[in-house]
Amino acid sequence: MVTAVTDQAMAWDVAASTPDPELPALTIGDLGILRSVHYFPGREHGKDGEVVVTITPTYSGCPAMREISADVRSRLIRAGFPQVTVRTQLSPAWSTDWITPAGRRKLTRSDIVPPPRAPSRTGPVPLTLGRAPSPRCPRCDSPETRLTAQFGATACKSLHRCTACGEPFEAVKAI
C-alpha cells in the first residue's frame, strides 16, 4: 500500500507541475485547473495502474484545454505511468479563489496583481456601471492606478495603468 500511496502523490505532483500555456510562470496546480488525480494500482502494485486526471477550463472558450491535456498525458507517461486518462469537468465553474498561495506569489513576482476574493452571490448578478476599482501598482505600490480595459491579453486578466509611475500592468479578474 505504501507504494500505491506514494504513486498517487507522485502522479499528482507530475500532473500539477504542468505549465499553463497562457500564464507559463504558473502551473495548472497553482491555478486550480487541476481538479483531481486518481491512481488506480494495477494487479501487482507498481506503475502499471491507470491514472485518471480531471481538469477544468478557466473560461468556456479556453483554447488551451487540448494542449494542457496532451501535456499532462506526456508528463505522466515520461514519469512511468503509461495508462493516462484526462477528463474535463465543467461544474463547479472555475473560480480564481482556487489559485493557490504559491500561485498568487508567482503572479505577484510576474508583476500580475492576484485577484481579490470572488464575489459570492445569492440572487441576480448586480450591474456594475462606470469604472471598476483598480488595485495598487505592482511596481511602485501606488494606489493611484486606473483600469484601462476590463479585458486583457487573455480572458482572465484586466489591464491597468499606474498614474504615479506611468507603467501599465495586468491583474487577474476575480470570477
Add this chain to the structure above:
Amino acid sequence: MSTHDDDFDDNPYDLLAEDHDEGHRWAFGTGFTDPLEGIDTSVPDALDPGALARYCLALGDDALIYSHRLQQWVAGLPELEEETAVANIALDLLGQARLLLARAGGIVGQTEDQLAFFRAEKDFRNVRLAEHADRDFAELVVRLLMFSTWRLALFESLSAAPDPVLAAIAAKGVNELAYHRDYAASWVVRLGDGTPLSHAKTQAALDTLWPLTGELCWPDPDALAAVDPGAFDAVLDTVLATAGLDRPVTAALAPVAGRAGRDGVHTEAMGYILAELQSVARAYPDATW
C-alpha cells in the same frame, strides 16, 4: 517537486516548446477535441432528448452567430483596449457555442463542426438580434447590452436546469456574461451621457435595435428556463436612465407567417454570415484543424 516556487526562475517559455508525444506544440496550434470529453452526457430520464437537443442548438446558435458578428469587428475598433475586449467576448461566446453545439450534437449524432458548418440557414435557430450587422460602435455596445442582459438572466435561471450538462454550461457562462454586460453598459452610459453626437448616435442605435428585442422573451416550447421580462427591463431601464437615453416604444419585429429566428426564419443578414462562416469548411470538407 516542481510545484514549488524554486522553479520560478526557469524560463517559463521553455516549457511551452516541449514536444509532446502527440506532436503538439502550443505555439503552432493544437487542434480541437470534443469540449465535453470525459463528461457524463447521458440525458436524464425525465427529459425529452429531442427537445433538449433543439434547445441547446438554439442557445448555441445564438452564441455562434453573435460571436461571428463580433469577430468581424476585430481590427476595426477605435482603440486597442476595445479590440481585446471584443475579441475576448467573442471568444467566450464561441466557447459557449462549442459546448452547447456539442451537447446538442451528442444527442442527435453530429459533431459541433457538422452543426456549425454544414447546416442550411433555415436550420439555424438563433434569435434575429444575434445576426444584426452593427453599423457603428454605438450599435455594437447597445446590441451587446441587450443580448448580454438577456442571456445573463437566462443563464442564471438555467444554472438550475434539470439537465446537469446544460446547467454546468450555464453556470460557467454566468461569470463571463456578467463581464460582457458591464462592459456594454459602461459604454452605453459613456456614449449616451457623452457629447451631443455620441448621444444622438447611441439613441439612434437603440431605436434601430429595439424591435429585435421582442423575440427574446417569446415563449419556446423546448425552453428549460425563462427570463422574467420585468428583470430584463429593470436592468435596461437603469442603464438607459443613467445614460440619459429614451426607451423606445416601437413594436417588436414581427414573425413572418408566425415564424422567427427560433423557427429558422432570419433576416437578410443571415445568409451573408453563413457564407463567410461556412466557406472554408465547405470548400475543404475533409480539413482538420
